Amino acid sequence: MSPVPLVLVLTLPLIGALAAVAVGRHGGRVATAAALATLGAALWLAVRVAAHGTVSVTVGDWTPPLGIRLNADGPAVLFLAVTAVIMAAVVLYARRSITGPKAGVDRGGPMAHTFWALLLLLWGALNVIFVSRDLFNLYVGLELASLAAVALVGIEGRRETLAAALRYLLFALTGSLLFLLGAALLYSAHGTLDLGLLAGQLGRHPSDLLALAAMTAGLAAKTALFPFHVWLPPAHAGAPPAASAVLSALVPKASLYILLRLWFDAAPDGAGTIGPQLLGALGAAAVLHGSLMALRQQRLKLVIAYSTVAQLGYLFLIFPLAAATAAIDPAGADAAWRGTLFQALSHALAKAAMFLCAGLIIEAAGHDRLDRLAGTARALPITLFAFGLAAISLMGLPPSGGFVAKLLLIDAAFERGAAAWALVVLIGGLLAAAYLFRPLAAAWRSPDGDDPDFAPVARRRQALPMALALAALGLGLFSDGPAGLMGGLP
Amino acid sequence: MNLPIWMPYALCGAGLVGLGLYGLLARPQLLRRILAFNIMGAGIFLLFGALARRGAVVGAIVDADPVPQAMIITGIVVAISATALALGLIVAHARAGGGEGLPGDTPGVGERDEPGADEAADDSGSADRDGRRDEREGTRR
Numbered sequence: 001m002s003p004v005p006l007v008l009v010l011t012l013p014l015i016g017a018l019a020a021v022a023v024g025r026h027g028g029r030v031a032t033a034a035a036l037a038t039l040g041a042a043l044w045l046a047v048r049v050a051a052h053g054t055v056s057v058t059v060g061d062w063t064p065p066l067g068i069r070l071n072a073d074g075p076a077v078l079f080l081a082v083t084a085v086i087m088a089a090v091v092l093y094a095r096r097s098i099t100g101p102k103a104g105v106d107r108g109g110p111m112a113h114t115f116w117a118l119l120l121l122l123w124g125a126l127n128v129i130f131v132s133r134d135l136f137n138l139y140v141g142l143e144l145a146s147l148a149a150v151a152l153v154g155i156e157g158r159r160e161t162l163a164a165a166l167r168y169l170l171f172a173l174t175g176s177l178l179f180l181l182g183a184a185l186l187y188s189a190h191g192t193l194d195l196g197l198l199a200g201q202l203g204r205h206p207s208d209l210l211a212l213a214a215m216t217a218g219l220a221a222k223t224a225l226f227p228f229h230v231w232l233p234p235a236h237a238g239a240p241p242a243a244s245a246v247l248s249a250l251v252p253k254a255s256l257y258i259l260l261r262l263w264f265d266a267a268p269d270g271a272g273t274i275g276p277q278l279l280g281a282l283g284a285a286a287v288l289h290g291s292l293m294a295l296r297q298q299r300l301k302l303v304i305a306y307s308t309v310a311q312l313g314y315l316f317l318i319f320p321l322a323a324a325t326a327a328i329d330p331a332g333a334d335a336a337w338r339g340t341l342f343q344a345l346s347h348a349l350a351k352a353a354m355f356l357c358a359g360l361i362i363e364a365a366g367h368d369r370l371d372r373l374a375g376t377a378r379a380l381p382i383t384l385f386a387f388g389l390a391a392i393s394l395m396g397l398p399p400s401g402g403f404v405a406k407l408l409l410i411d412a413a414f415e416r417g418a419a420a421w422a423l424v425v426l427i428g429g430l431l432a433a434a435y436l437f438r439p440l441a442a443a444w445r446s447p448d449g450d451d452p453d454f455a456p457v458a459r460r461r462q463a464l465p466m467a468l469a470l471a472a473l474g475l476g477l478f479s480d481g482p483a484g485l486m487g488g489l490p
Numbered sequence: 491m492n493l494p495i496w497m498p499y500a501l502c503g504a505g506l507v508g509l510g511l512y513g514l515l516a517r518p519q520l521l522r523r524i525l526a527f528n529i530m531g532a533g534i535f536l537l538f539g540a541l542a543r544r545g546a547v548v549g550a551i552v553d554a555d556p557v558p559q560a561m562i563i564t565g566i567v568v569a570i571s572a573t574a575l576a577l578g579l580i581v582a583h584a585r586a587g588g589g590e591g592l593p594g595d596t597p598g599v600g601e602r603d604e605p606g607a608d609e610a611a612d613d614s615g616s617a618d619r620d621g622r623r624d625e626r627e628g629t630r631r
Contacts, residue, residue, distance in 0.1 A: 136561050157582060162579055166576070166579050173527050173576070176568075177527070177530050180565060181534050187541075
């Protein structure tokens with residue numbers, strides 16, 4: 001099997017990032033070319049893997065445990081493809097203006113010089129994470145992604161965004177070090193860092209439990225699991241909208257992806273019963289807390305950011321539903337696995353669409369305060385329609401990807417005989433409907449008195465979030481293909 | 491008592507990890523937290539190096555297992571880049587009028603100026619304010 005598309009997916013964003021630095025203020029053109037080329041390579045790879053199975057590269061022909069093998073299997077190509085779709089939309093969106101209302105400031109400013117390079121670097125790091133099986137390679141990818149993401153949060157240089165970036169950086173650095181500590185302990189106990197070789201060995205050495213706990217805590221902090229979520233809302237709401245879309249949709253998914261690989265590829269039976277239950281309880285707390293906080297926000301971007309905290313919580317329900325039960329109850333565990341992946345992918349598409357919508361609304365109205373959004377629906381009908389479609393996926397209404405995800409999770413909970421987790425999913429859906437109704441209602445209200453002025457926004461740009469929201473719906477309508485690629489619990 | 495040669499180094503590394511983690515979580519000042527991050531990183535590298543030496547005794551390859559050493563070097567490079575980004579952000583944060591800690595961490599440490607500035611929902615005003623604060627800071631120095 002020729003590994004060319006896999007190599008292209010990994011190298012094109014990095015080449016693009018270097019080229020974007022070299023050409024300075026014309027980086028937008030380079031980034032567009034790199035984004036479209038990478039999108040093509042990712043889709044090519046996905047089709048390849050769907051037709052012929054896993055594609056892998058052994059770097060420099062050094063086999064594990066000494067070398068590193070990059071493996072693009074079903075779940076990996078799904079994440080690669082969704083990342084590519086979102087990144088391409090974000091790059092096309094940001095061509096016109098990177099930040100919100102002050103579009104003129106962009107040209108030639110520091111943002112134009114660094115934004116494209118950081119975005120492509122982040123993309124490259126995410127792609128590396130999705131195909132790596134080596135814990136140290138994952139650590140390097142995780143750090144690259146975090147540093148690029150932190151820089152994107154603080155790129156506007158205002159005090160609030162710099163404070164948000166610093167808080168994010170502190171959480172991310174602590175998380176990375178805990179992950180590295182766990183990797184060091186695992187290596188000294190087992191002599192390998194390859195997840196495939198570690199499979200079945202975890203839990204045999206006394207230090208394994210400590211290693212696993214440190215890595216899980218570190219990755220949970222990076223995934224903004226409750227109560228480590230405090231960095232997320234200011235960081236995601238403060239970044240420029242194009243960056244927020246990527247940060248909220250993709251970056252937490254990368255650390256979650258590693259967590260899933262660690263728990264379910266390497267299958268640590270020594271985790272006991274308390275760990276998975278605790279992770280599930282924290283996920284449930286995140287769903288409730290994030291939703292209630294989203295209900296109380298007065299700014300659109302903060303509503304969307306707190307919604308991310310809530311939606312990430314669902315992803316942790318897989319631990320009580322599937323950990324250490326694959327042997328007893330394969331059907332339920334498979335449903336939990338697929339439901340979690342569907343939730344991760346459909347949330348990524350819907351959340352990216354929402355942040356791009358918020359960016360367009362800010363561009364048109366000059367602000368994102370909910371109480372002054374009246375009349376927006378008349379000025380930006382396509383944008384608001386896209387927002388509504390994305391909201392359908394987040395609420396989990398049919399026929400969206402979010403619906404498939406929640407159905408599978410509820411199914412898994414009943415298979416397992418733990419209906420409490422299903423209740424969390426249902427309540428979370430109701431709360432999502434409540435907090436997403438507020439901005440929609442505000443936008444559809446007619447303004448009292450004079451019509452407020454809205455800056456015009458090109459139809460072509462309004463089509464970008466629309467395409468992402470439709471992709472989130474399509475994930476539910478055509479769920480057979482992705483479900484086949486996901487396979488069962490590894 | 492016959493301690494293996496790597497044991498004191500491993501214990502020392504574990505102690506540094508503990509100290510660094512405490513500083514990272516408990517200290518409000520940004521600069522101290524970055525120092526704590528570096529101490530914790532150094533502890534992990536020391537621990538990893540010591541355990542590599544133990545691996546050599548068990549597996550009898552060479553003097554020490556070279557793989558962890560390669561990883562430590564890469565880890566140091568990553569830690570330096572992270573420290574550089576953190577220091578750059580701290581300097582930019584201070585220039586934009588922030589204090590030595592983050593707002594909201596500990597009362598009285600985070601905010602140096604008027605606390606209402608966080609509200610800044612409309613970007614246009616805050617850029618001006620920051621500019622003015624920059625000037626003020628400059629003259630004070």
